[in-house]
Amino acid sequence: MESLLRSEIFEQPAVLRRFLKEEAANIAAISRGLSGREIRYVLIAARGTSDNAARYGQYVFGAFNRLTVALAAPSLFSIYQSAPELRGALVIGISQSGQSPDIVSVVDEARRQMVPAIAITNDPTSPLAAAAEFTIDLRAGTEGSIAATKTYTAELAAMALLSQGLSRRAAAANPLDEVAGWMERALESEPAARAAAEGLADINRCVLLGRGFNLSTTFEIALKTKELAYVAAEPYSSADFQHGPLAIVEDGFPVFLVAAGEKMRRELNALRTDLKERKARVISLDDDGTAGGPTPNWRIPIPAGIPEWLSPLVAIIPGQLWAYYLAKARGIDPDNPRTIRKVTLTR
Amino acid sequence: MESLLRSEIFEQPAVLRRFLKEEAANIAAISRGLSGREIRYVLIAARGTSDNAARYGQYVFGAFNRLTVALAAPSLFSIYQSAPELRGALVIGISQSGQSPDIVSVVDEARRQMVPAIAITNDPTSPLAAAAEFTIDLRAGTEGSIAATKTYTAELAAMALLSQGLSRRAAAANPLDEVAGWMERALESEPAARAAAEGLADINRCVLLGRGFNLSTTFEIALKTKELAYVAAEPYSSADFQHGPLAIVEDGFPVFLVAAGEKMRRELNALRTDLKERKARVISLDDDGTAGGPTPNWRIPIPAGIPEWLSPLVAIIPGQLWAYYLAKARGIDPDNPRTIRKVTLTR
Numbered sequence: 001m002e003s004l005l006r007s008e009i010f011e012q013p014a015v016l017r018r019f020l021k022e023e024a025a026n027i028a029a030i031s032r033g034l035s036g037r038e039i040r041y042v043l044i045a046a047r048g049t050s051d052n053a054a055r056y057g058q059y060v061f062g063a064f065n066r067l068t069v070a071l072a073a074p075s076l077f078s079i080y081q082s083a084p085e086l087r088g089a090l091v092i093g094i095s096q097s098g099q100s101p102d103i104v105s106v107v108d109e110a111r112r113q114m115v116p117a118i119a120i121t122n123d124p125t126s127p128l129a130a131a132a133e134f135t136i137d138l139r140a141g142t143e144g145s146i147a148a149t150k151t152y153t154a155e156l157a158a159m160a161l162l163s164q165g166l167s168r169r170a171a172a173a174n175p176l177d178e179v180a181g182w183m184e185r186a187l188e189s190e191p192a193a194r195a196a197a198e199g200l201a202d203i204n205r206c207v208l209l210g211r212g213f214n215l216s217t218t219f220e221i222a223l224k225t226k227e228l229a230y231v232a233a234e235p236y237s238s239a240d241f242q243h244g245p246l247a248i249v250e251d252g253f254p255v256f257l258v259a260a261g262e263k264m265r266r267e268l269n270a271l272r273t274d275l276k277e278r279k280a281r282v283i284s285l286d287d288d289g290t291a292g293g294p295t296p297n298w299r300i301p302i303p304a305g306i307p308e309w310l311s312p313l314v315a316i317i318p319g320q321l322w323a324y325y326l327a328k329a330r331g332i333d334p335d336n337p338r339t340i341r342k343v344t345l346t347r
Numbered sequence: 348m349e350s351l352l353r354s355e356i357f358e359q360p361a362v363l364r365r366f367l368k369e370e371a372a373n374i375a376a377i378s379r380g381l382s383g384r385e386i387r388y389v390l391i392a393a394r395g396t397s398d399n400a401a402r403y404g405q406y407v408f409g410a411f412n413r414l415t416v417a418l419a420a421p422s423l424f425s426i427y428q429s430a431p432e433l434r435g436a437l438v439i440g441i442s443q444s445g446q447s448p449d450i451v452s453v454v455d456e457a458r459r460q461m462v463p464a465i466a467i468t469n470d471p472t473s474p475l476a477a478a479a480e481f482t483i484d485l486r487a488g489t490e491g492s493i494a495a496t497k498t499y500t501a502e503l504a505a506m507a508l509l510s511q512g513l514s515r516r517a518a519a520a521n522p523l524d525e526v527a528g529w530m531e532r533a534l535e536s537e538p539a540a541r542a543a544a545e546g547l548a549d550i551n552r553c554v555l556l557g558r559g560f561n562l563s564t565t566f567e568i569a570l571k572t573k574e575l576a577y578v579a580a581e582p583y584s585s586a587d588f589q590h591g592p593l594a595i596v597e598d599g600f601p602v603f604l605v606a607a608g609e610k611m612r613r614e615l616n617a618l619r620t621d622l623k624e625r626k627a628r629v630i631s632l633d634d635d636g637t638a639g640g641p642t643p644n645w646r647i648p649i650p651a652g653i654p655e656w657l658s659p660l661v662a663i664i665p666g667q668l669w670a671y672y673l674a675k676a677r678g679i680d681p682d683n684p685r686t687i688r689k690v691t692l693t694r
Contacts, residue, residue, distance in 0.1 A: 040387050040435040043415055048590030062423040068390055068431040070417035074586070075559050076409040079610050084415040088387040088435050102586065147591075205552040205579040212422050227591040232552040234581040239421070239449065243395030244494075244574040247684050263426050337594050 005145040005228075005334050009320050010187060013180040015140045015150045016313070019157050020176060022139055027158070030118065030134045031165030037116050040088035045072035045106035049148040049223060050094040050120075053155035056216035056312050057092070060163045063213075063309065074102035083109045091117040096143060096151040098126020107131040120158045122151050136162070146337050147227050149320050152220060153183075156313050175307055182314045185303045189318040196283045196298035197325035203254045205232040209241055209271065210258030217312045218258045221285075221319035228334045229326040238264075238271055251279040256322075257296070259286040260315045261308030269293045283322075285315060352492040352575075352681050356667050357534060360527040362487045362497045363660070366504050367523060369486055374505070377465065377481045378512030384463050387435035392419035392453035396495040396570060397441040397467075400502035403563035403659050404439070407510045410560075410656065421449035430456045438464040443490060443498040445473020454478040467505045469498050483509070493684050494574050496667050499567060500530075503660050522654055529661045532650045536665040543630045543645035544672035550601045552579040556588055556618065557605030564659045565605045568632075568666035575681045576673040585611075585618055598626040603669075604643070606633040607662045608655030616640045630669075632662060 044054040058069040091110035098121035110117035119132035138154040210218030225233035259268040276294040284296035327334040391401040405416040438457035445468035457464035466479035485501040557565030569582035606615040623641040631643035674681040
């Protein structure tokens with residue numbers, strides 16, 4: 001029987017095409033609706049996979065809209081009941097299900113304080129959508145797997161489009177239109193992702209390193225690795241990693257480098273050299289097979305030439321496949337991970 | 348020979364007393380200097396241990412000053428060179444050494460955009476202090492250990508005082524004055540921290556869970572555990588942990604719960620029950636020995652009755668001792684951790 005998770009991973013190019021086709025006009029309208037509103041910064045509330053999409057928002061809104069993005073501490077709103085003053089904020093709640101009370105509480109507070117709030121959700125009838133002034137519908141179809149995949153890339157696309165709309169960057173030839181094709185080519189890296197997973201089937205811990213736009217990818221691959229393969233996989237900004245945690249790298253320690261994009265290449269190549277000197281086992285997920293420095297133990301390629309700001313929509317895909325095959329290599333059924341629920345109702 | 352690290356851990360009550368005595372007037376003056384400036388949110392730039400202090404800032408400025416706190420993505424300023432517009436921001440750079448170029452770049456940008464910027468550093472002659480409009484001197488004395496301890500608690504105290512100053516909460520009897528005494532009592536938990544460490548000397552991975560104000564403590568104990576004992580120790584908000592990563596907990600999996608403070612007690616007690624059902628090995632660092640639910644495998648107490656917002660200055664101390672003894676139990680010299688530098692110059 002075909003795996004539901006794997007089939008949802010492979011659905012992503014089609015989901016993206018549908019999202020761009022059916023939701024672009026709504027996002028353009030939301031962007032127009034926001035013009036004239038005072039927006040000094042963005043406050044995003046999200047958990048789990050959606051929180052990793054929020055990390056992408058930090059870079060896309062920062063780089064293209066010159067907006068600082070704060071990630072909400074939901075407990076300030078729900079448990080401590082001392083919500084910040086939100087004047088000047090654009091609030092965005094991201095949740096596949098739209099159910100989590102703590103995320104809804106942040107959007108509720110935005111409405112109470114009369115600042116604009118956008119729900120990004122796969123369920124436009126959810127409490128989150130009901131609470132928000134504007135809703136972006138992910139239109140990903142039912143996500144049957146416990147592990148989120150297609151809703152994640154749809155969430156990234158939602159933020160990319162919103163960023164374009166807010167900055168009025170939308171051009172006649174939209175670079176987002178090319179992403180689905182790159183995703184299809186990235187799916188062709190399935191054998192490479194599988195080989196890396198099978199080569200590391202014995203691990204019980206690893207770290208994942210990336211920076212900038214692909215910090216989101218780094219965190220999301222780590223989350224999939226934990227959810228599906230039960231490996232203690234910790235993600236870091238490659239800069240933060242050098243401020244202390246580097247100490248844990250010893251002979252054979254598994255390190256997964258996410259090195260897509262021009263700007264971070266030099267830094268991540270230097271880090272790969274350093275890691276190899278420490279005898280780490282290195283996986284490199286990258287768009288530059290010809291890069292200098294020592295050869296990684298495994299390489300998982302994505303197409304070259306993707307603009308860095310769009311590469312997270314593509315780079316995650318072989319990362320999802322890596323986690324899928326790591327689970328299988330460890331004797332775990334990735335369609336039935338233990339203990340986690342699709343909808344988690346944290347306060 | 349006495350360990351330098353352990354002696355710096357034990358210095359913390361004295362460092363705090365000195366900081367409160369010598370720096371309170373400066374912080375009050377900074378607070379006055381900021382009145383009338385437009386502050387809609389706080390943007391903190393920091394790395395490593397100082398970034399964990401920034402997490403404390405998220406809660407203290409959120410709960411008492413109603414200010415949203417964003418943690419800066421320094422690469423937007425340094426590598427992508429598309430710094431956000433900072434109008435409405437109060438920028439705070441935190442760095443023990445004051446040297447890291449990426450942190451300095453955020454504060455530089457604040458000055459360029461003429462928004463207020465505060466440096467919190469142990470070196471008032473550092474580039475960070477030179478770049479900032481205001482400087483808070485941690486006055487912790489030379490920190491000789493690679494692993495930061497006394498500068499961390501001084502950084503927390505700096506933010507607590509600044510929050511008080513900005514909200515004009517400073518009362519005749521300042522609750523901060525009691526913290527050094529609580530720290531001294533927390534140091535008495537050294538045998539309990541040591542017993543937990545010796546009981547878990549065989550681990551190579553663990554997770555640490557906390558929430559709210561003590562999310563900072565959770566992240567900082569995890570960092571010390573990695574730096575000193577080379578254990579892959581991943582910290583989580585206990586709410587985030589339930590959105591997926593919970594899957595990694597299996598028979599014998601080590602979980603360190605940071606459960607200080609009233610507001611989060613119910614949630615963390617419920618989680619302890621859940622973790623014990625999954626047969627995790629649980630350490631509880633808490634202020635409530637009589638709490639219901641199953642007994643943890645090890646308990647590290649801190650004094651009861653500390654206001655939750657001040658408990659991070661106290662709870663970290665036995666956590667530092669845990670990491671110190673875990674290193675020793677694993678045959679590592681905590682005064683000479685491998686591979687990390689005191690000053691890390693990331694872009």
